[in-house]
Amino acid sequence: MGDTNVECPVAQHCASQGCDKIVTSRLACPKCVKLGLPPSYFCTQECFRANYADHNKMHKLAQQIAQARASQKSSGGGGGSSSSISNSGRSGRGNSASDSHNGAAGTDSSCTSISTSTTLTATMTPSILKEVPTVPIPGMKPGTSGLRKKVEVWQGLKEVEEGGVMYEHYVENFIQSLIDTAKASNGGKMLDTIIVAGDGRYFNNEAIQTICHVLAGNGVSNIWVPKGGIMSTPAVSAAIRRRDGGAAQGGIVLTASHNPGGPGEDFGIKYNEAFGQPAGEEFTDALYQRSLEIQSFKTITSEEDNGTLPYMDLDASIGTEYKLTDTSTVTIIDPFDSYLDALKSCFDFEKLKEFGKRDGFKILYDGMHGAGGPFARRVLVEELDLPESSLMRCNPLPDFGKCHPDPNLTYADSLVKKMGLQSDGSSSPSISDISTLPALGAANDGDGDRNLIAGAQCFVTPSDSLAIICDNWEAIPHFAEAGGPKGVARSMPSSAALDVVAKARGIPCFSTPTGWKFFGNLMGSKEMFGKEDYTPFLCGEESFGTGSDHIREKDGLWAVLAWMSILMNANENVEIGEPLIGVKDIVTKHWEKYGRHFYCRYDYEAVESDAANKVMDLIRESFVNGNSSEVPVDKSGIKLTNGVEFGYTDPVDGSETSNQGLILNFQYPSGDTARVIFRLSGTGSAGATIRMYLERFEKDSSKHNEAAPVALKKLADRALALVKMAELTGRDSPTVIT
Numbered sequence: 001m002g003d004t005n006v007e008c009p010v011a012q013h014c015a016s017q018g019c020d021k022i023v024t025s026r027l028a029c030p031k032c033v034k035l036g037l038p039p040s041y042f043c044t045q046e047c048f049r050a051n052y053a054d055h056n057k058m059h060k061l062a063q064q065i066a067q068a069r070a071s072q073k074s075s076g077g078g079g080g081s082s083s084s085i086s087n088s089g090r091s092g093r094g095n096s097a098s099d100s101h102n103g104a105a106g107t108d109s110s111c112t113s114i115s116t117s118t119t120l121t122a123t124m125t126p127s128i129l130k131e132v133p134t135v136p137i138p139g140m141k142p143g144t145s146g147l148r149k150k151v152e153v154w155q156g157l158k159e160v161e162e163g164g165v166m167y168e169h170y171v172e173n174f175i176q177s178l179i180d181t182a183k184a185s186n187g188g189k190m191l192d193t194i195i196v197a198g199d200g201r202y203f204n205n206e207a208i209q210t211i212c213h214v215l216a217g218n219g220v221s222n223i224w225v226p227k228g229g230i231m232s233t234p235a236v237s238a239a240i241r242r243r244d245g246g247a248a249q250g251g252i253v254l255t256a257s258h259n260p261g262g263p264g265e266d267f268g269i270k271y272n273e274a275f276g277q278p279a280g281e282e283f284t285d286a287l288y289q290r291s292l293e294i295q296s297f298k299t300i301t302s303e304e305d306n307g308t309l310p311y312m313d314l315d316a317s318i319g320t321e322y323k324l325t326d327t328s329t330v331t332i333i334d335p336f337d338s339y340l341d342a343l344k345s346c347f348d349f350e351k352l353k354e355f356g357k358r359d360g361f362k363i364l365y366d367g368m369h370g371a372g373g374p375f376a377r378r379v380l381v382e383e384l385d386l387p388e389s390s391l392m393r394c395n396p397l398p399d400f401g402k403c404h405p406d407p408n409l410t411y412a413d414s415l416v417k418k419m420g421l422q423s424d425g426s427s428s429p430s431i432s433d434i435s436t437l438p439a440l441g442a443a444n445d446g447d448g449d450r451n452l453i454a455g456a457q458c459f460v461t462p463s464d465s466l467a468i469i470c471d472n473w474e475a476i477p478h479f480a481e482a483g484g485p486k487g488v489a490r491s492m493p494s495s496a497a498l499d500v501v502a503k504a505r506g507i508p509c510f511s512t513p514t515g516w517k518f519f520g521n522l523m524g525s526k527e528m529f530g531k532e533d534y535t536p537f538l539c540g541e542e543s544f545g546t547g548s549d550h551i552r553e554k555d556g557l558w559a560v561l562a563w564m565s566i567l568m569n570a571n572e573n574v575e576i577g578e579p580l581i582g583v584k585d586i587v588t589k590h591w592e593k594y595g596r597h598f599y600c601r602y603d604y605e606a607v608e609s610d611a612a613n614k615v616m617d618l619i620r621e622s623f624v625n626g627n628s629s630e631v632p633v634d635k636s637g638i639k640l641t642n643g644v645e646f647g648y649t650d651p652v653d654g655s656e657t658s659n660q661g662l663i664l665n666f667q668y669p670s671g672d673t674a675r676v677i678f679r680l681s682g683t684g685s686a687g688a689t690i691r692m693y694l695e696r697f698e699k700d701s702s703k704h705n706e707a708a709p710v711a712l713k714k715l716a717d718r719a720l721a722l723v724k725m726a727e728l729t730g731r732d733s734p735t736v737i738t
Helices: 030-034 045-075 170-185 204-217 233-245 281-291 337-344 349-355 372-383 413-418 462-471 497-505 516-523 525-529 556-570 583-594 609-624 713-723 725-729
Strands: 120-122 127-133 147-150 193-198 222-226 250-254 266-272 296-302 320-323 329-333 363-366 440-444 451-455 458-460 487-491 509-512 537-541 545-548 596-607 639-645 662-667 673-681 688-698
Touching: 127 204, 170 204, 170 250, 170 266, 170 281, 170 296, 193 204, 193 233, 204 222, 204 250, 204 296, 222 233, 233 250, 233 266, 233 337, 233 556, 337 372, 337 556, 349 556, 363 372, 363 413, 363 556, 372 440, 372 556, 413 440, 413 451, 440 556, 451 462, 451 556, 451 583, 458 462, 458 583, 462 487, 462 497, 462 537, 462 545, 462 556, 462 583, 462 596, 487 497, 487 516, 497 509, 497 583, 497 596, 509 516, 516 525, 516 537, 516 545, 545 556, 556 583, 596 609, 596 725, 609 639, 609 662, 609 673, 609 688, 609 713, 609 725, 662 713, 673 713, 688 713, 688 725, 713 725
Parallel strands: 120 320, 193 222, 193 250, 222 329, 363 440, 487 509, 487 537
Antiparallel strands: 127 296, 147 266, 250 266, 320 329, 440 451, 451 458, 537 545, 596 688, 639 662, 662 673, 673 688
């Protein structure tokens, strides 16, 4: 560190990755000082030297930004660029090209009043195509929604689980495998237009830069990146379908959805195909196979090939173009416009705006510091004129503010308390006046596609929410104008509440495996396959996902507007000054009409994979393939009637999907039926998550007010004992109950 003496203004962590020591010394990186960057402080010379190779990447990016700005200034182009280098985080632990990387779609103040500018062409350092030798990397098999690993694996800083080896070019290998697969599925022709966007989690913008380089190296002509690099998953689907008449042929989405972000946490990449739908199993299987064969990846580098890479300022003005090669251009696009168009095709914004002004109506929306926050502000505050106080945690953060961005009763606890609820979804006894509570509460996850819905002292389970939306389709213009949904669907583990409503309303109903791609086939039955048209379509899953055919993804904000529309319709004849009909009134009335499906889910997270497989093997061998009638009844009186393994034949394309969940069916002494489902989740990045889903139907309205976890406790105890959960996993209790 030489003789550099720069006073450390306040105690802070050492800038070395993995070092948690507090620095109060004057040991600052001399090159940072020379380049005019805010100083990075290190605890010792040894720490500085050990981390320098990684820390030096920031210096290179700073130099590239300076060169780009100088070129833009001399050419008069690139106006509005606001890229910055910040050392406020630790070296190598954030989006080092811009720690304030959220841009127009990322901060509380910067996502208001976005307008499309004229095209600005930013002058780039000349680049050349380069093919880099590589080796296949094991374990790149996408799950139900993309490939998720610890972020350090993607960064090349941590060994992969399969083989214990670090791979420097993990991102490049995966994207090359993806683009090769996309090209093959496009008849051998390279895709012309692709969107690249992420949920803003740690490593988001660095990965976007790398992905754009690989796409340019492969000859993709138009690469669209949202201003700030951040876009919710629903917004990406909308942009694929709507922007420039649906010109995009796919979208690469950087997200690990509801999983935590930040150093040591999760990062992921998923792919959406030409209709905006998540890639199907045929595509993901081919991608995985290609990842086992790959021997090189294509990218671009500087003309001098000195290790520096072309840099794009993702915070540049909308419409700015970066010509990476003679045939490939990155364009900064508006994150909001296509998505807003999609929502306006479903709902009456003017009427919702008027309803939002009524006394007694107040909404509270928890963005959980994810990508959905700026979109909530754009819609709820800017379009519907709701007050800024309607939003909480709507500024995206790389680590989601240290929270787990999963909108359930456990992780959205701040919202849950503000809605007058306890952690099990029951009413809090400390609330004496519910009129002080918001009328509608909602939360979304890291990438904005999931939702939690609550009213004043009323938690609405995702399965109930889906059924109630179905039964109140007249309140939603998208459905009402077509005379109702032409099809509805739920994931198999979701409760059968939807089935009961669909049967009563005469709507075709489907039960599919978990994964939105299965809904995509049903929504696209006519559009993609020339078969029966099920649109307008309504679908959802118990894991807090709800959506329609306006896009081909689940959509957290859509669900909120659907509930706001239902409340508006329910209060149409309520006189001004009279108490409004609330969420709890609507839910209670629904149960009285159809009965209540008590429902909850136990999650056992990060279970050792071998132990998780032993649980599933026991269920399959003893209760699915074995003789369930021989299982004795315990003191609860709850009898196991049979076991089934769920498989699915797609009614649209005929594809078959097996091993989608183990179902144990039970009967209570009263004759009432119940079921318990066990699945291994494919959404984690380490170990395995065992999900246990509990459902019991209750017609007697006098028993409807019991909290679901309480009503299902005996059923849970019975099932857990049968599958020897504690014995095989060492877990005495679930990580989360929702």
